[in-house]
Amino acid sequence: MDLTSSADTSLQKVITTRQFVLMALSSSIGAGVLLATYSSLAVGGSGSLLISFTVVGFAVWITMCALGELSAAFPVSGSFYEYSVRFISPAWGFAMGWNYVINFIFIVVFELVVMLLCTRYWEPNLPAYYVLPGFISGLVLVNAFGAKWYAEAENVFAVCKMIVLTAFVIVAALIVNKNIPADTRPAEELGFNLWVQNAFRHGPIGFLYVFMTAGMAYGGTEMLGLTAAECEKPQKVMPIACNIVPLRILWLYLVPIFMLGMVLKVSLDGEVQSGGISPLVAAMDQANLPIIGSIFNGIIIIAIFSMASASVFASSRALQAMSARGMGPRLFAKIKRGYPIWALALVFSISLLSFIKISKDGDIVFNWLLALASGSNYFTWISICVCHIRLRLAIRRKRLENRDVLKWQSPPGIGGSMIAIVIFVFGLAAQIIAAVQSPLPNPPHVLSSFLGIIVVFVFWAGYMVLGNSVLLTPLDQIDLQAKATEPVENDENV
Template sequence: MAPTDSPAHVEHPGSTGSLKKVITTRQFIFMALSSSIGAGLLLSTGQALAVGGPAPLFIGFAVVGLAVWITMCSLGELSTNFPVKGSFYEYSVWFISPSWGFSMGWNYVMNFICIVPFEVIVMVLVAHFINPGLPAEYLIPGFLVALMLIYVFGARWYAEAENVFGVLKMLVFTIFIMTAFFIVADAVPTDPRPASELGWHIWKNEAFKNGWAGFLFVFMSAGMAYGGTEMLGFTAAECVNPRKVMGLASRLVAGRVVGLYLLPILMVGLVLSIPLEDTAKEHTDTKTSPFVLAVARAGIPVLPQIMNGIILVAIFSMANASVFASSRALRAISSQGMGPKFCGLVKWDRPVGALIVVFLFSLLAFAKVSPDGDNVFTWLLALASASNYFTWMSICLCQIRCRLAIRKRGLDQHTVLPSYRSPFGIYGSVFAMLVFVFGLVAQIAAAVKSPLPSPPPVFASMLGIVVVAVFWVGYMCWKRDWTLLVPLKDIDLETKDAPESHEFESV
């Protein structure tokens, strides 16, 4: 089915009002550098280090990081030349098919709605490093109320809060990198470990742990850790100059990947070893941030508590960003008839209906107080990781099909894409898609042959795939529309506002 020519950003009758452009370029730059860094990097890397070892951890994060950077360049190309309000999933409708766009919209919503309770659970785990006796049933309501308060003040103050959180994240990684350097150099007198047990000695003896199963396991952590980078597409919709900031963000992401992901991961692999057996313990080291644990094992006083406090704020920041992403995504798809009318409601410049739904789902965090509450962590981690891989694949496929449509019609790329063009072109997006497909397969394969003493159910690793399949096939069956790919000749390249993706009916 070909798209029509009317604008996609026309609000559905079920929506009320629109979101104002109040986020400044300065705020957006800080968000591009450090927003959406949360438990995936700050906590789950500990388990990945224990299972895979330092070499797979670094290699996996480097490969996925490169693919994510390419993806952001592709998203920058699309968003600056074909601006939309619904971000990447509208491109899925435009350049792939209505059914795929529908599934990607709901995949994104389900992902970040589930990440909110996931991050709250992680905040409880981090708080227990300070005081193991703190009851989760008291901590969880406090964290949820704090998240709600930020949204009372709207998008501008959300952006300001993220700027403060971003500075703290960059500070904690700077402190850790400098401290790890001194530990490796045997310049920390309080460290009881001899220099012969640190640095490249760890890599020599534990570089690759548990063979291929350990290597594949890392990709679940990497898929989660980089998740949310693409939410800059939503944030840009509320920026004063969205075309300018998205082109800039796609370039800033490269520095973010190297400085805030790869360098800290390289250093933690040089100063910390976590036995696989520890993952089965009730109070396991893999439930403490590996960056804090590395400093604590060096015997440095006070600093681990300071870093842990900053990490708690950083994870709160990711929960905050997840509320923003899920509420904006839910509001956007609902305003076009892809969801309940109530969720498209905007009052006081806020997506009130969507925020209510998001905060209701955040109550899932109370599962932490149940006897099997820790299993919720693994299930939500697997769901978020698979969902992120699908999101990034869809963005890359949209960029590929846009370029192919330009070629097929004999148009000049400089004319159709005047604002910004990805330096990686089609081949970069193809490479990124292959990495993401590998990440999905690796996640399932690692679950089938899990080296963990208490492995999660295999179905947990497939949950994200099931979610996408249900929405994708469900839409095609409901609409009797079996279009898998919109023909290249029918893709509208002349209209600089997105053509209306589909006549969705309200759910």
């Protein structure tokens, strides 16, 4: 099969605009913002946390606009790495596709383990084999009925996420204004006094560490490009998502993070580093509101389950699209009755790695597996922005007008994509520096922080050698026609 041809689009287009809009609001909110912000607050402080999330959030919005422009003009299954193949090179598209598949497969494992840790908030010695089979079965059930019911479940989860984050902001405001009788802390230990006191911890290294966390927390926003391939009106929904993302970043990221710094006093200890409790729950505990803390913890488990479900969806669709191109095993390209059944089977098989936490040295093995995903988000976002820039340059090279090719244009334009690339490159550099100069008392092995970056370049270099790919597709050879995509074999006998 020609590797520069488009992949299969025989996935069912059943996701409605209403479902897509709610998914755009909160589908990728998971452990990154609901749990990892705890250690980030302890390491970098409230000021570093807010600044880093604002900067990365701005760049993510630019990236979503770039992806919206690409998706409206070229609606294809596989989304951003399809664009990497078309606008950068087959080798880079191959590396980005597998990078994304590996990233989200292991995010499924990560989210399962995080859900286990959250349940131990109520019962510290709760065995993993009591909990994990139920969560895995739930993920199978949500994904067993196809994209339409997956989207419907995500809508329910989205409402839960919006409720818990909005409720936290309201309760935090009441705490700051001393309207919670159970909270006996003096007013000077809360609000702006607490925020300013802990604004910038551990200096520049603390800021770099938090910047790295922000990249992880926004991960998955781009999966809307994958979801659009199974939407009834893909050319309509991506521009809508681009307009929704700024609201989502402000409402569900920045405001809760700002309020968190005003009500949660935190020190860098083992409990924080383990990631076993959400800072939202910890803030309720410090305010002597254990019942609200338990309610928040329950909804947070639902929210993390949602991210695990979204990761199953993203990784299976990415694997199917890659394999449909001939860039993966043919088995995973097959679609049965509208579902990428074999890709889903692989994802659920690997999800069983979450049981590693039971074994001796399980934490060490788990951390190294998770490190495979390190840097993935920044690479994905950089690739989307580079594709957008090269699309515009190809239009100019062929002496066409933007309106001749584009159905919708990104408001930040090509300059915005350049700014976003600079921010993301800084994020990758921050990850490396923060790993070498980690302020954590028990930092992971330095090599583990480089592993994800190494994997990307191994895939890229391997394809360059074995696939005889060009380093960069010439601008005048880039295909600007939004043509129908090639079908692959579908097995309807199941």
